[in-house]
Every structure is written in C-alpha cells, then in structure tokens.
Amino acid sequence: MSTNTGTARTAGVTAAAAATFVVFGINGLVFASWAARIPAVTEILSITSGQMGTLLLCTAVGSLLALPTAGLVVGRIGTANAVRFGGVLAAAAGVGIALSLSAASIAGTAVSLFFFGIAIGLWDVSQNIEGADVEHRLRRTIMPQFHAAFSGGAFIGALVGAGLSNLGVGLPAHLLAIAGVVLVATLVAPRYFLPHVASVPPEGGAKPAKGPSAWRDSRTLLIGVVVLGATLTEGAGNDWIAKASVDGLGTADSTGALMFALFVLAMTAMRFLGGRVIDAYGRVAVLRASMAAAAVGLGLFVLAGNAWIAAAGAALWGIGAALAFPMGMSAAADDPHRAAARVSVVSTLGYVSFLAGPPLLGYLGDLVGIHQALLAILAPIVVALLLAGAARPLRKE
Template sequence: MTKTATRPQLNAAAAATFLIFGINGLVFASWAARIPAVTDILHISSGQMGTLLLCVAAGSLVALPTAGAVVGRIGTASAVRGAGLLAALAGVGVALALLAESFPGTGLALFFFGMGIGLWDVSQNIEGADVEHQLGRTIMPQFHAAFSGGAFLGALIGAGLAGLGVGLPAHLLVIAAIVAVATLSAPRYFLPHAPAPAPVSGETREARGRSAWRDRRTLLIGVVVLGATLTEGAGNDWIAKAAVDGLEATESTGALLFAAFVLAMTAVRFFGGRAIDVYGRVAVLRASMAAAAAGLGLFVLAGELWLATAGAVLWGAGAALAFPMGMSAAADDPKYAAARVSVVSTIGYIAFLAGPPLLGYLGDLIGIRPALLTIMIPILGALLLAGAARPLRAS
C-alpha cells in the first residue's frame, strides 16, 4: 500500500509509471516483432516456436501468483527494479543462446525472461492503479498507451534492423542495457511505500491473497481479461508471422504490419480514458470486443496486404482498452488492490502468454492465419461477461 501523496509526488509518480510501461512495451516488441528471425536462426517450425513462447508463459505464471505478496512486502519500486534486472539478464541469455543456435538454451533464458516480465507487469499495474485512484480520474489506459507506444517504437526498430540485416542477438543486447538503466532509476519517483497494515481479526496477507481467489467479482473480471488478453497476445505474437506465411510478406513488412496493430492500440489507449469516463467500462468493453472480432476476421480472411493491414488496425483498436479496464476494476477497493490485481493478472496472462503458443501448435496443422479464428470464442465470452467490470461505486 502507499501513503497519501502530494500533487508533485503524484505527477512525478505518473511520469515514472508512464516511462516504466513504455520500456516494458519496448522490451516486448523487440522480441515479438522479430519472432520470424528466431525461427530462421534456430531452424524451427511454428509449433516449435510455440514451445519457446510457452517457456515465456511458464516463467510468468510462476511469478504472477506471488507478485501481489512481493509488492505488498517490498513495494512497487523495489519489485520493478528486481524484475527489470532479471528480465535484462535473461535477455542477454537469449542473445547468447541464439548466437550458439541452442534451442534448449533459448528456452531456458526465455523462462527467466518470463519471470521478470510477469513480476514487472503486476508491479507496474499496481502502481498505475494507485496513481489513478489518488488522482481521481481514469488514467490507466494512458499507462497502457505508453506500453503500446513503446511496443510501436520497438516494432519500428525491429523492422528497420531487420531491413538492414542487423542480427537479433545484437538487438537484444542493446535492449537489455536500456532495461537495466531504466528500471533501476525511474522507480525512485514511484509513490512512497508504507508497510501493510496490521492484520484485522486474525487476517493475514496470505489470507487476503486466498480470499481474492474466492471473490466472485474478481474471478469474473479475470475471465473477461482472459478473453481480452488472448485477443491482444495473439496479435502481438503472430501478426508478423501470419503476414510472412499467409501473405508472402517479407520479415520487414511483417514487422510493419505488427507496428500498425500496435499503433492502433496506442492511439485508442491514449484517448480512450475519456470515453470510459463518459460511457462507462461496460459499454466501452463491449464495443471494444466487437471491434476486435471484426478486425480479426478481416485480417484472417483478407487476400490483399492493404486489407489485412486495415484488419490489423481495427483488431488493435478493439484490443486496446480491455486489459487496463480490467486492472482498474480489480483495484476498485484499494485495501485489496494488490491481491486482486495479482489474481486478475494471473488469469489474464494465462491467455496472454500461454494462448499464443497453443495457436502455434494449431498453426502447424491448419496454418497460423486460420488458427487465429479460434480467438473468436473467448472474445464472445468477454462480451457476455463484460458487466463484471462495472465499478463498485455503481453497484
């Protein structure tokens, strides 16, 4: 938990959180935009690439359930520093494993990369939710816009480096250095951390964490976020590869298509907070999922590159707001924010991280573009359960 902050502290914390989200997106896109390069370096299929993505998922799913307790004990600033350092070291490991053309080494490094990213994601979302709560207005989508903006920049850099013939290992080593510097310095401006309050009526921090897993509203929000994050995660991990395989695009063009997807997400996240304040979470969430479904269908069924690009843009716009709205909804009660954000993050990242690898296995059987159509099922589920995200004050 945090103490009540002054306005200058809030402004500084918001800026630092914005930067940390942006660096997180840069890291993710530096990997995602160049997945075709990984398959070329290691000479692997889409299914084998799915196994590597599953290593990232496994690492994150080890870290996510305990992330809320870690943040509650040491604060978001220390948690982000530790997570960023772990992710940076793992990124170096991935680069070295690719240089050695080692599939097992790459998988092991990606496991620890996933652990760092998982703790980092939960920590930054808890900090963002606390800043939003103290500001008294919707700002979480703008933090996620910073993530998408960082991812867009990372995708453009990836496309440019691919076009210039710069290898992925060298790319990852530079990104690792940037991560280490940013995550060690920016969190000093986070909101001041205070120790958790003494347990009430025998309640412990561990008991609070368990009770969050039994809270019906929290679990329903988690299911909504699961569907929404699968929509986003599949786009992040497979748009570039699907363009290369299904539309016979170059690696550079595939990275640019991924960049268009991320740019659409960035724009909607940056300006979407106002729409949420005016129309409410539930209405915006339903409209978002409808747009994501339409864009996904257009991307998969399009026979021309320009039409697939239009689909990717609509898909990205639809996927933009669901995750930040889920984080805000989970943190409506500040007393239980850390535990509930951790629960919703864990459920959501099961889809965000584990779903795309499964799509890779299915892609080996029917092709990656047709496999993406299976995402329509969780999108419909998110539409049906969107009411769970209604703010507690409106209950």
C-alpha cells in the same frame, strides 16, 4: 503549511505518474523487441511454428509461476523494488537469449525465455499496482494511458525491429542493446514511485475491513475470466501478426514487422483516448464495443485477399484489443486496500490466455497454418462479451 503539503503531494503524484509511464513504456519496448522479430528466431533456430509455440510457452510458464505471488512480493518490498528486480532479471534474461541465439541453442533460448517470463510477470503486476495507486490519487481514469505507454514502447520497438531487419542487423546484437536500456530505466525510474496505497490506513487510522481471499472473491474471479478471454486477442496479435503476415500473405519479414507495428500503433492511439471514453460511457459498454471491434478486425485480417485490407483489419483489431486489459486492472483495483492481491489474481488469469494462448495457436498453426489458426480467437472474444458486466465499478464512474 497545508498549502505547501498539498503542493508537495500533487508534485509527488505527478512525478509518480511520469515514472510509471516510463516503466510501462520500457516494458513495451522490451516485449516488442522480441515479438517483432519472431520470424527471425524461427530462421536462426530452424524451427516450425509449433516449435516456436513451445519456446513461447516457456515464457508463459515463467510468468504464470511469478504472477500468483507477485502481490505478496509487492506487499513485502514495494512496487519500486519489485519493478527493479523484474527489470534486472529481464535484462539478464535478454542477454541469455542473445547469447543462445548466437549459438543457435534451442535449449539455451528456452531457459532464458523462462526467466524472462518470470521477470515480465513480476514487473507487469508491480507497474499495474503502481498505476492503480496513481489513478486513485488523481481521481480520474488514467490506467489506459499507462497501457498506451506500453503500446507506444512496443510500437517503437517494432519499428526498430523492422529497421534493423532491413539493415541486416542480427537479433542477438539488437537484444543486447535493449537489455542495457532496460537495466538503466528500471533502476532509475522507480525512485519516483509512491508508497503502495494498501500500506496506508484509511482516514481516521482505522484498519481496512477484512474480506474473502482474492482467489475466493466472485467479482474478482469473473473479472479475471473476462480479462482471460479479452487479452487473448492482444496476446495473439503481439505474437503472431508478423508471422501470419509472412506465412499467409507472402510478405517479407520487414513487412510483417510493420504490420505488427500498425497493430500496436492502433492500440496505442486508442489507449491514449480511452480514459475519456471510459469515463463518458462506462467500462461495460466500452469493453463490449472493444470486443466487437476486435472480432471484426480479426476477421478482416485473416480473410483479406491482400496486404492493404489485412492492414485495415490489423488496425481495427488493435483498436479492439486496446482497453480490455487496463479496464480489468482498474476493476480489480477498485478497492485500493485489496488492490495488490486482486490485481495479482486478475493478472494471473489474464496471462493464462495472454501468454499460454499464443503458443497453443502455434500448435494449431502447424495443422492449418498460423494465418487461419487466428480465427480460433473468436471464441474467447464472445465469452468476454457475455461476461463484460463483471467489470462494472464498485464506485460510480
């Protein structure tokens, strides 16, 4: 009987891992379907980089309102229902964006992006909590592979975006199709999720010891600051590589989308390999090496005199940006019984830069050009390097 129970539990964890992988992948697909075609948005709405930054800020505000309470939502309705709610809202917002772009309505696009941000914020925290649960059950580092699924979905989304741009397919039609995919995937996949581990008492039935609020826990806050600095390099790359390629290198929109796809492909590859690398060398060493690679890649991309060198820089930038966010999520979830609250805190702090940083770069881009504005990312990269020790695990890696 115990053998059958153990087999069933193993199968359940395997199914949950597969479902989590799918949910992360669809999240990346929907994000890239928007990000890869930002140049088309500026053309449809006839707006500047700074005005595009304001639209992106609408997404950031929505997410930043949702993130601090996402842990509480997950605690009440579970990760599966939280992902379902986030997916349905994201699909509805995608339809709103498509209709607003068809009408060339800046206001409608802004409102739709606000709700899109709320949906993505809730969806992101929920999938990371589920991923942390699976990681604890498997007893090995797998979070980077879930984030590789996100990057893989984004890579596919970027390629689709580039292809549709070349074929002259409008962005509204593209977004409507993606909304349908999101709706189906987020309603079906979460049925295989595990019950959140925080609802399961420790061995022996004892209640977990109470500790300080996640917002007053010094380690959690330091991890959040590290993630805040580190994830700006990923967020800026996601939102601005395509546009910076077009403006700074004079490439076509489709080439800009391909440059974004290369950035995402490099992140995807590194995230698939990242679990073994982290287990071998430790979070702190890998985080520092990642930030160094991101700085060098960023410099190459911005200072390159031609598209080929810029492409090499974009790839190295993607490699450096790959592991910071998943390592932050794993570090926040080291204590599984406090994971929901702490992942919510670290996600909130990380998304301050991940979502709010790129719009600010858009404003700076109006002054110096978005291509040169990307050099401002070097400052938070240095901060992440200096504070990387905060991600040291509570347990032995």
